[in-house]
Amino acid sequence: AGRPESKQLQELVRQLEVEDAAILSATGEEMANPSPTDWFTFWNKRSASRIDSELLEELIEREVGRGITASTWNQTTRACVECIKRIQKRVKQRRTRYVKKLQSQARAQIFTIEDATANVAEEHHEAALMREGQRLERTTEHLRW
The missing domain is CATH 1.20.58 (Methane Monooxygenase Hydroxylase; Chain G, domain 1)
Structure with a gap:
């Protein structure tokens, strides 16, 4: 808004060289921290x-x-x-x-093949322990009266 400060800026705006005009019209502080x-x-x-x-x-x-x-x-x-x-x-x-x-x-x-097989074996062992724990868990179905 308003007249440009210099004839160079006015000429750049007239020629649609907007990037150069933006550089001339901006202050040093604005150019140092441009908006994203x-x-x-x-x-x-x-x-x-x-x-x-x-x-x-x-x-x-x-x-x-x-x-x-x-x-x-x-x-x-x-x-x-x-x-x-x-x-x-x-x-x-x-x-x-x-x-x-x-x-x-x-x-x-x-992992390497050895690490992968050890990992699979460990997963199977943990799954077996879970099944064992579930089997040992007392439920009303397994109680004798």
């Missing part, structure tokens, strides 16, 4: 997605959106779609690498 909603499209207690910030970086690198006219619209949208697909693929690969790492860590705790 500025950088994440989805976030909760356990996870967050940075696909928007990565997508913006990719689009800025390819200079998509500069000088958009009706004649360049198809080319611009095609470049946007390619960037979106590339970022989605990158995020999916990162996610699968993370999941595989967690799975391999879980598998590392799986």
Whole structure:
């Protein structure tokens, strides 16, 4: 709300170079502590997605959106779609690498064959003790009068 502080900022806003305009209009303190909603499209207690910030970086690198006219619209949208697909693929690969790492860590705790057989034998022994305890437990059906 209000006029921009400088002609450079006004020119950036006019050219729709919003990221540079946001940097010029923000104070140093605001830039040091950005809000999570500025950088994440989805976030909760356990996870967050940075696909928007990565997508913006990719689009800025390819200079998509500069000088958009009706004649360049198809080319611009095609470049946007390619960037979106590339970022989605990158995020999916990162996610699968993370999941595989967690799975391999879980598998590392799986026992050797000897440990597995000892574990099964112990489980059978505990089950037998439970059955024995249930058999020894007195019920009204087993009482003599």
